Amino acid sequence: MNDYDKVFQSFTEYRKTLGKSLPSLTKATIKKINKALEVVTTEDLILLFTYLSESTDEYCSFINGDNDNNRFYGTLDNLFRKSKLKEKINRAKRWKLKQGNLVAEKTHDLFMPFMIVEQEEVVEKKENNIGTMNFQMSIFAQTKKGTE
Numbered sequence: 001m002n003d004y005d006k007v008f009q010s011f012t013e014y015r016k017t018l019g020k021s022l023p024s025l026t027k028a029t030i031k032k033i034n035k036a037l038e039v040v041t042t043e044d045l046i047l048l049f050t051y052l053s054e055s056t057d058e059y060c061s062f063i064n065g066d067n068d069n070n071r072f073y074g075t076l077d078n079l080f081r082k083s084k085l086k087e088k089i090n091r092a093k094r095w096k097l098k099q100g101n102l103v104a105e106k107t108h109d110l111f112m113p114f115m116i117v118e119q120e121e122v123v124e125k126k127e128n129n130i131g132t133m134n135f136q137m138s139i140f141a142q143t144k145k146g147t148e
Contacts, residue, residue, distance in 0.1 A: 003033075003037055003042040004030050004033040004034055004037065005025075006042055006046065007033045007036075007037070007042055007045045007046065007049075008023075008025055008029065008030075008033060010045065010046040010049040010050070011023065011033075011049055011076065013049065013053070014049040014050075014052055014053045014074065015074070017053040018053070018064055018065075018072075018074070020072065020074070023076075029076065032076045032077070032080055033045075033076070033080075035080065036080040036085060039082065039085055039086070040085060040086065040089055044089045044092070044093075045089075047089070047092045047093065047096060048079065048088055048089055048092045050092070051091065051092035051095050051096070052064065052074060052079075052092075055095050057095070059091060063078075063079075
C-alpha cells in the first residue's frame, strides 16, 4: 500500500466518522496528498485525521462544522494548506500526548481503605460533630456581637 493510499484511507475513515460523503481517489486527490507528504510524514497525516475524528476540543469542533457558519472545514484543500499544515500536526501531537497522560493517570488510581462500622456508632459521631459545630458557631456569634 502506498503512502498516499494510507493517508486517503485515514481521510475516508475521518469523513465516515462524521457522517460526511465518502471521497473518491482521483488524480487531484493523490496530487494533494503527495504534496502534503513532501512537508510532513504519513504517520503525521494519519494522526491528524485521528485527532479530528476523536477529539472534542473547540478547534476540532470548529473544523468539523460547529461554527457560526455551520461550515465544514475538513476538506483536503483546507487541512493541507501549506501555511497551516504544521500547526495542525502540532495540535494533533499535543492532543496525543494528553491522551497518553490521561491513560497514565487512570492507571494510578488512589486506593482508599475503608472500615465497616455499626450504624449506632455512625449516628453518635454525627450527632457529636453537629453539636460541636453548633457550639463553635454560637461562640463565633457571641464574639462577633462583642466586637461590634
